Amino acid sequence: MSKLIVPVILAGGQGTRLWPMSRAARPKQFLPLTGPTSLFQNTLTRVTNAEVYAPAVVVTNADYRFIVAEQAAELDLALSGILLEPVARNTAVAIAAAAAFVSDRFGPDAVLHILPSDHDVTAGDGYWLALREALAAASNGELVTFGIKPTHPETGFGYIQSEASVGAGVRPVQRFVEKPNAERAAQMLAEGGYFWNSGMFMIGAESFLRECETLAPETLNAARGAVSKAKSDLDFIRLDEIAFATAPNISVDYAIFEKTAKAAVVAVDFGWSDLGSWDAVWKGAARDASENLTQGNVTLDNVTNSLIVTDHAHVAVNGLDDIAVVATNDAVYVGRLSEAQKVGAMVKVLRAGKDTVGLTEIHKTAYRPWGGYASVLNGDRFQVKRLFVKPGKKLSLQKHHHRAEHWIVVRGTAEVTVDGTITTLSENQSIYLPLGCVHRLANPGKIELELIEVQTGSYLGEDDIIRIEDEFGRA
Structure with a gap:
């Protein structure tokens, strides 16, 4: 290919239908659902051919910026830019920006x-x-979408009607079809000429922006303003919030592709899944002789056509068919695998409850740019956490108004600063951090640092942190 393609990876979604594994603070794109690396990392790896692709541009939620940077760094991949969306406004303005x-x-x-x-x-x-x-069509001004040749009557996808066929080049889009019911999906499959709308596009930058100017001027103005007034923050580009927020909350399909006369489709039949629900994960994975997909510590007896995933407790299932069981250390989902699309509705119910909303937002394990922590035990005026710090990383220099802390090193080497005094701790050693002291934790070693933190005090919330210095720009 003579012209390099600039890959733009959209990484801001929340993936509610894969709850409880996928949550607002760490959604499905950053989880290793199909192998040892995350879906986001798999996407990055797919666009590393330097003869075809320039370094990728990632568009993501500001809350995910450190996850994006860390997962790219784990692959040792340079990026052309990480654009941070200040507010959620769907895909039209994200792609325009x-x-x-x-x-x-x-x-x-x-x-x-x-x-x-x-x-x-x-x-x-x-x-x-x-x-x-x-690429050939997009270089000629067409706005190209990738239409997946359907393999079964799917109700979870939108469809594209076209005279395209696999390997026969790009053809005009006749129309876009909303997600159909089962009867209509089967009818379209029998008729032929319909393709799953993959959400993947190939577009010329100026061709797309010109169509935005005609069909979605508010979106274009918001995008141009957000980019022209953007500010650099460490390795990130913060799109201007005031300009970005003026954009309509609309998808690129509705804003541009369903209106433009330049929409075209290339029909494809390579392996593809949007992994939008647990049944999609089940369909796309290798299963055992009883058509079961298991991950983690699982024991089955007389179970068929089911998905059982656990990242914590041992799950035992007996005498069931068409079941999805997904267990984390603070929540368990059980339902019909064939009705896995309904998980999103369950998440809405959980979000509406003040006692359950937290289950949709954060995991017991919270990830930070330096590593992360997991809650082990909570009680009246005390809390126990497991901290893990990546080699060469350090937490902010900070203090607390309402709690004291006690750190015990389980693995690795800790460099602890307390009121200007630096102490190096190895495994099985500990240190006390009194209320109000200015302190910092660092990992100077070559392996991950793991320690147990015991907090005591009148208030133990995460917002009781006064950051004095921080290499991640959070002070």
């Missing part, structure tokens, strides 16, 4: 490959053929 940024950085004739970060894609010969076909 990316197009404006790429046009400024790479030139107005740059071609963008828009990719969701949470899909499972097999990048074989069919993938690269489709890429070449889409």
Whole structure:
């Protein structure tokens, strides 16, 4: 390919239908659902061919910025930029902002490959053929979407009607079809000429922006303003909040693709799944002879056609068919696997309850740019946590108004600063941090530091932190 493609990876979604594994603070794109690396990392890996792709641009929620940076660093991949959305406004303005940024950085004739970060894609010969076909059309001003050849009557996807066929180049879109019911989905499959709408696009930067100017001027103005007034923050680019917030909350499909006369589709049949629900994860994975998918500590007896996933407790299931069981250390979901699309509705119920909303937002394990922590035990005026700090990382220099802390090193080496005095601790050693002291924890070693933190005091909330210095810009 003579022209490099700029991949734009959308990584801001929350993936509620994969609860309880996927939650607002660490959604499904950052989870290793199909192997040892996360879906986001798999997407990054797919666009590393330097003969085809420029370094990727990532568009994400500001809350996910450190996860994005860390997961890219784990793969030793450089990025062209990490654009931070200040508020959620759907995909139209996110893609428009990316197009404006790429046009400024790479030139107005740059071609963008828009990719969701949470899909499972097999990048074989069919993938690269489709890429070449889409690039040629996008370079000629067409706005290309990738239509997946359907394998079954799916009700969870939108469809594209077109005369396209696999390997026959790009064809005009006749119309977009909303998610159908089961009867209509079966009818479309029998008729032919319908493709799953993958949410992947190939667009020329200026071609797309010109269509925005005609069809979605409010979106374009918001995107251009957000990019022109953006500010750099460490390795991130913070889009201007005032400008970005003026954008309509609308998808790129509704804002542009369903209105433009330039919409085209390339039909593909490479392996693809949006992994939008637990039954999609089950369909896309290797299963045992009884058609069961298991992850974690699981024991089954007379179980068929089921998914059982656990990251903590040992789960034993007996005498059931078509069951989904997903267990974390603070929540368990049980339901019909064939009705897994309904998990999103369950999350809405949980969010509406003041005692359960937290289960949709954070995990027992919270991840930070330096590592993270997990709650072990809570009581009246005390709390026990497990902290883990990555090699070479350090927490902010901080103090607390309402709690004292006691740190015990379980593994690795800790460098602890207390009121200006630095102490090095090894395994099985501990230190006391009195109320109000200015302190910092660092890992100077080559392996992960793990320690137990015991907090005592009148208030133990995470907001009782006064940051004095912080290498991650949070002070």
